[in-house]
Each structure stands twice: as C-alpha cells, then as structure tokens.
Amino acid sequence: MVSESESTVPQGVVPAGVVPTAEQIRRAPKVLLHDHLDGGLRPATIVKLARETGYDALPETDAGRLESWFRESADSGSLERYLETFSHTVGVMQTRDALFRVASECAQDLAADGVVYAEVRYAPEQHLLGGLTLEQVVEAVDEGFREGERLARAAGHRIRVGALLTAMRHAARALEIAELANRYRDLGVVGFDIAGAEAGHPPTRHLDAFEYLKRENNHFTIHAGEAFGLPSIWQALQWCGADRLGHGMRIIDDIQVGDGGDVKLGRLAAYVRDKRIPLELCPSSNLQTGAAPSYAEHPIGLLRRLHFRATVNTDNRLMSGTSMSNEFGHLVRTFRYTLDDMQWFTVNAMKSAFIPFDERLAMINDVVKPGYAALKSEWLFPSAAV
Template structure:
C-alpha cells in the first residue's frame, strides 16, 4: 500500500465528499430522505413501518440487505406511495439534487419511471415537468451558492409493463427540456429488452441515447440483448459481463512461455470482448450489487466483487450509488469502499470519474468542461501529495 493510499483510506482529514464526481446510475425513488418520506406519508395517509427518521432509514437498509433483488425492489412500495403529487415530486427532486451536491457530484443523471407516479391523476408529462421543476430549483440555488452542478433526467420504462413505446415517446417530447436519455428497469430476469423492441427502434431512429439495466439479475444473454436490441450506449450495472472472462493460472502465453502459478492469462468470451473493445460504459454500483446478489457468483463481500477484474482488464468502468436510501450510501461512500477493498489511489478514482464524465448523456462541449474541471481539481490534489512527499524526504535527509 502506498503512502497516498494510506492517506486516502485512513487520514481523518481527507473527505471523499470533496472530490468532484459524476453519478450516472441514481434512482430518484431510491434516494429519498427518511424524514421526507415521513412528512409526505403523513400528508397522504400512507402507513409506514416506522415513523422515526433514523428507524425508518434503518428499516430500508435492512430490508434491502437481503441478497434478493425482488425483496430489494419491494422497498420501493413506500417511496413510490409518497411520490404521487406534483408538490411531492418537486420536493423529492429538489432534495435529491441537494444531496448530490453534498456528495460532491457536479453532474448527475437521475432516473425514475414516470408511469409509477400516476395514481393521483398526474399525466406522464405532468410527472416529468414536476421533477424538472425540482431539479431546476435546486441547481439554480446551488450554482448561485458556488457549487457547480447539472442534473439530467433518464426516463425508465418498467420491464413488466407494456408502456415502453409510450415512455420512449415521452422522452423524445422532453428532449432538450431536461430529459437526456431512456432506460428500462424492474425485474430483469424473464423480461428482456427485446420485449420493448418498438421503443428502442423509435429511439434509434431519433438518435436518442439509451442505457439499459442488464447484467444484474440476469447474465450474458441479457447483456447481449441490451446491446443488439436496445442499442445500449451504456449498461446499467453490467457487472455480470465478468462471467464471460476466464483466467488461467500457470498457462502458456502468446510467446509459448509457461506462466507461474501466480500469473493469470485472461481470455474474454464474445460478449465481454464486444463490451470491452467498444468501450461500452458499465454503470457499476458496488454496494447495491452486494445487496441484490448480483455478484454472488463471484463470492461474498466487496473483496470478491469483480469490479477490480473489470478495471484491470480494460473495461470502461464507472461507479454510481444506485439507490442511496436502500443501500445507505452515496458516491463518496462507494469510493471509500473501493479504496479500502482494492487499495485504489487518487489516480484510480480520477480514472473512474473521467470514465463517467465522458459517458454522460450531454453534448461534447459539456463533457469536455466536466473533464477539465475534474482534471484540474485532481491535479491540485496530486500536487499537494507530491509536495508532502518532498517535505517528508527532506526531513529524512
């Protein structure tokens, strides 16, 4: 472990929240504040499993920490129940951006399924407009206060429903007015992207980007379908692409030399090779993957998560929190988790952040500004570390 890694993992003065971040996989209905749920539930007469904010937050985390994606998704029954009015959506969206900013996020994409917010009479367009109003309110305030931040909407269509085309049309109507991309969410296994082929065809005809949940609850076939049918420009999670990677220890390399037992020869199957060679970004959410069992096939605990394998073998890896409430996490927490588990240093975190910035669904000019801002911040931070190392060397002399 280098001195810089020790600084990151154990220096009490280092705050991961200070690092500028880009969050690409962040669910609006998975990121509410517990107190907000309590307030909105009281207004709407919805019964909750707890009425104390701390206890309610703990209930969400425990319910989600089951290793089962279906049970994980059940926690959304309560968040969705309190997100059925215009005022509620505005508040939730506004607070969501505030929480992003507190996490160090300078660009984020928030995803949710408009079709799940119609119980109290809102139309699909009403839902999108309300969320955008909340996002705009928070972004304007934060930018005026000196925290640069921009947040775009990703509209999700639920896999088990038959409204994919309708949501794709909705996304296109709000193109240029806050909506930056399309997504499909919900139970992955048994509901492949090909069920929404008409939606993906329409989006492709209109050159509108899509990210597809794939490689989380289902494996390589789901990823392949997301690429071929969904024309996915990013993969939501995508972590199970690692199932298409083989490592042979003690094998023979391309030059005919026998490798020792500590050296592995990596080979990629067709799906993994396609994803890597085309640089398709993976929206990996480490804590969430552990909770839902997405990485159970690789072992238990963060140390067995294949993210480091994907990083080391050249995949385009980005990091996101997925559902901040259910996982009790933020992007800063995910960074710290990776530092502690895999000894990542500042340059590793920089690479992951730049990957996300370059994969954002915004115009090239905006991506270049994000990259410049992030590089400048890290350059100053790395210079500080170099200066500290020089001082220590001088003292030793």
C-alpha cells in the same frame, strides 16, 4: 527524522500509491450515471410527505427507525422485502409538490457529496396515482432538479443533473415513455432506460421503443447483466443497441482468469471492451442483491485492471445506505485505489454521459481534472489543503 515516503519521493512529484483520505474522497469531483430518484429519498422527507399526502402504510413513522427499516429490508435477502421498500418511496411521490421536493433534495444531496454531474432515473408511469399526467410528472421533477441546482450553488456546490425516463420492463408502456423522453430531450431529459426484473422480461420485448429512439438519434441505457447473465447483455447490445449497460457486471462471466493470472476474454467481453461500452457498476447494491459476495470479489477490480469502460455508481442511496463518497471509500479501502484511479473512473463516467460531446469535454477539462489536480497538490503543498 525523514520518513521513508519523504526520502524516496522526488520533490514536486505526487507519491505513487498514496490513497486519498475520506475527506478528499468527499471533495473529489464525481460523476454519477446510475441513480434512482425513488431510491434516494431522505427518511425525514418520506415521513413528512406521508403525513401531508395521507399515505398511512409506512412501517415506521420515526425518521431514524424508518431509515434502519429500509436498510435492513434491503439487506434481508428477501426480494419481496426489497421491493416493498420502493412501494413506500413511490407511495409518497404522487403529487407535484412531492416530486418537486424529492428532486430538489436529490440534487442538493448529490452536490454536497461532491457530485458535479448526475443522471438520475425514474419511471413516470409510477407516479400517476394522484391524478398527474406523464407530462406533469416530468415537468415537476425537472423543476425540482433546477431548484436543487440553484440551492446547491448558493451553498457553494456545483452540480448539473439530467433525467433518464425509465419504462418498467414488465409493463407495456415502453414506447410511450420513449416518446415522452424524446419530447422532453434538451428540456432536462437526457435519455431513456428500462428497469425491473430481468429474468422473464427480456429487453427484446420493447424493441419498438428502442427502434424509435434510434430513429430519433436519442440515447438510452438498459438494465442488463445484474441479476441475469450474458444473454441479457447480448440482447441489450446486439438486438436493442444500448449505448450503456445498467450494471453490466455479469460480463465477468465471459472472462476467464487462469491459475497463473493470465486472462482470456470471450467474444462478448472483448466486444464490450473494444467498443468502449460503459458499464454502470453499483458495488454496494450488487452486494445486497447477492450479485457479488464482497467488495474484494466484485468484478470492478478486474474490469478496471483490464481497462473496460467501468464507472462507479450508487443505484439506490437510501436502500444501500450509500453515497458516491461511500462507494469510492469502499473501493479505496479494498483495492488501495488512488486519486488517479478515482479520476480514471470519473473521466470514464463523464465521457459516457448523455449530453453533447463539447459539454462533456468542458466538464472533464474545466471541472474534473482541475478538481483532482488540486487534491493531488495537497500531497505536495499540505498548507493548500482545505
């Protein structure tokens, strides 16, 4: 007996509305723009590095229990407990060998999850307690990323990783870190970022850093529109000139949806969409911090429907217990997204990367699109499935 889907789909046409399997989501080429190095360590590595470096403040010394502690603390709803989780990851990342290992494992883990391009961010100023200089921190992380890329290739995975150097918005080293990012551009560092609590620490405090980067024709993103609302987004764009918005989900506050489903964009939301400003959306992280109540109510659904430059990201893989495959899995189950939707998000991200245009185009045409075409062909020719 022929199934309904078989009887209604013309030969040679991929069925519309068919959602990918978990395995196809994992194998799909993915692009990641918002991932924190200190938020993605392997629990076993944290335990090992703590032992090697003499860090004795871990709440658990068993890797399994430690992993559970990170997730439970991040889910607790307590900002203090959430921030405490990073004190432990940063605490074991104070030597060259530790930074090298964490960066290498980061690249390998992302590649194994199907990520073909990633921009991973970290704050060099947070890794100086062991006597390293800012330059030594950047060089150790870069060497780790390159080693991770090599090991990923040996395992049959391809990935390219660029670094974003982050300045902490509550500190006063933004210009220094921006200058560091500029010195190491084209040497593994692709851009700059500021992170930390938005409320009380507006991006305008660091205008000197952003003006410097603009004079140097360098790229930067700004954490904005996550915990704080539209003023944070407006300042990041109009005062600072950000190329991308880290999170940016609160742009939804400037979008009105009527009872009949009609949508009206405010001036700022229209500007963000018209200018194709990328939004580095992190669904699972947003649920943890209370920025969104559920995946179904996360703004990404409406922003995708309205064709904003939306991208999908992990933020902190350890704290959120997530991966790019997990993030897309949640969205596929919630919104019934197809491989076409996944490709749309992925192309958006690759278009928005901080590498040269020709390299972005090559990644889209030579890696992303062929990868999704191969997955779609599995619906037509099941024997071709891996």
